[in-house]
Amino acid sequence: MNRERSTFLQTLLAALPLLLMGCGAQGPDWRTLQPVSDFGRLGADVYDDLIWWTLGILVVVELLLLYALLRYRSARSESEVPSQVHGFTALEIAWTLVPAAILFFIAIPTVRTIFELQGAPPSEDALEITVVGHQWWWEFQYPELGFVTANELHVPVGRTANLTLSSADVIHSFWIPQIGGKRDLNPGSENRLWFTPTEVGEYYGQCAELCGTSHANMRMRVFVDDSATFAEWAAAMQAPAIPDSAGAMTFLISGCAACHTIAGTPAQGKVGPDLTNVGRRTTLASSLIPNTPEHMAGWLRSPDSVKPGALMPDLNLDEQRVNELVRFLEGLR
Ligand SMILES: [Cu+2]
Structure with a gap:
């Protein structure tokens, strides 16, 4: 086996575990493409749009590459030099303008979505929650309901949750792939993020900003409850705990x-x-x-x-x- 071929096979073997990792159905769901909130939906829609643009670009580029490989391959002898070309103004202008135009059209839905996600604050009916990032855990305060909890966020389905985000120490980032984010939690200032969950369920979140030793372990869960279950949970949280x-x-x-x-x-x-x-x-x-x-x-x-x-x-x-x-x-x- 020649050297190039064995390098190629080694690379393929090294890439195989990465490919197989994507096939696992077990464990937490980190898919941003199956959103369960309006926030998540907006982001996924941009992706759905752009995937067709990028697929088109891939096909055109690969076809041109294939054409060039076949058309200009060394047909007869190695010593035969093909005709040499220096400069082709029309082609150079085209390969500058076409990508610029594509980037411009890709920017339109992207920027529009960014403005939508940062737009006017939600209605007064929203459930206010204050999120404080700590090394390495999440604090969730429910100021209207009068209690504080950690690492497990409960929100009612169909009602907007309005999150005020800040940090007690270093910069963290709030991210629940199926619901929304990422948005930074900065010490000394406040960020906002709001979403309306659309499906009851349990979702996984993770700090998305390197924040120290146990950054990878800074996880959270979000429970989207139906309104009766949420009311029950909130009432239990408000009732005095009776410790032995x-x-x-x-x-x-x-x-x-x-x-x-x-x-x-x-x-x-x-x-x-x-x-x-x-x-x-x-x-x-x-x-x-x-x-x-x-x-x-x-x-x-x-x-x-x-x-x-x-x-x-x-x-x-x-x-x-x-x-x-x-x-x-x-x-x-
Ligand atoms: Cu972190």
């Missing part, structure tokens, strides 16, 4: 309260996620692990091994404290 008192004491004396809030208790820390109804969440550690007693215990024993770089320190808890804390936290619902 032995566990509450362990929580306070173990140092947890320095960083975490549990509404209605002396724990009012603001550095870490609000844990008022942590037992109701489906996941822990910015959506990295399922919320089960086993995973909660693993997280308490060693946050850093679950989320490298996690700012929650290793508290050196003995097993009895771990068990008390797990029972207490899972009971907060």
Whole structure:
């Protein structure tokens, strides 16, 4: 086998896993092309438009290339030099103007959509949510409803959610592929993003701006609920959590309260996620692990091994404290 051929085969083999990765049906859905909100739909529509433009360009370019390869191939002998051409003004003008015109026509729907997505703020009926990015988790405040939660955003279907975005530390970016984004969360200033979800379901999000060690682990979930389910969830979030008192004491004396809030208790820390109804969440550690007693215990024993770089320190808890804390936290619902 000659050298070029073996290099070609090696490249093909190296590319194969990448190709196969695209075939997996398991795991979270990151497809931007199956939008479930008006915001997502606008972006997907631009893509649907432009794919035909780019497909046309591909076909024309490949045909010209094929023509040139065949027409100007060395037919008889290597030494025979074909006739040489220097400069062809009409052709040079054409290959400058045609791409410029194509870019201009591609820019029209793109810029129009950007203006639509940044346009007039939503109606007064919108649900106000304040999103604060932290290394490496998401804070969701519902100022009108009077509670705060983390990493799992609930929104009612068919009603506009109006998000005010900012950051507690470095720049993050809010992105839920099927719903919308990406929009930056900047420390010291506010950005906005609004969308109206159109389909009930559970969707996955991810920080889209490199923000430090566990950037890749800064995930979130969005639950688009029907209005009855959303009302039920909001009512449960507003009701006082009833923690067992032995566990509450362990929580306070173990140092947890320095960083975490549990509404209605002396724990009012603001550095870490609000844990008022942590037992109701489906996941822990910015959506990295399922919320089960086993995973909660693993997280308490060693946050850093679950989320490298996690700012929650290793508290050196003995097993009895771990068990008390797990029972207490899972009971907060
Ligand atoms: Cu990030």
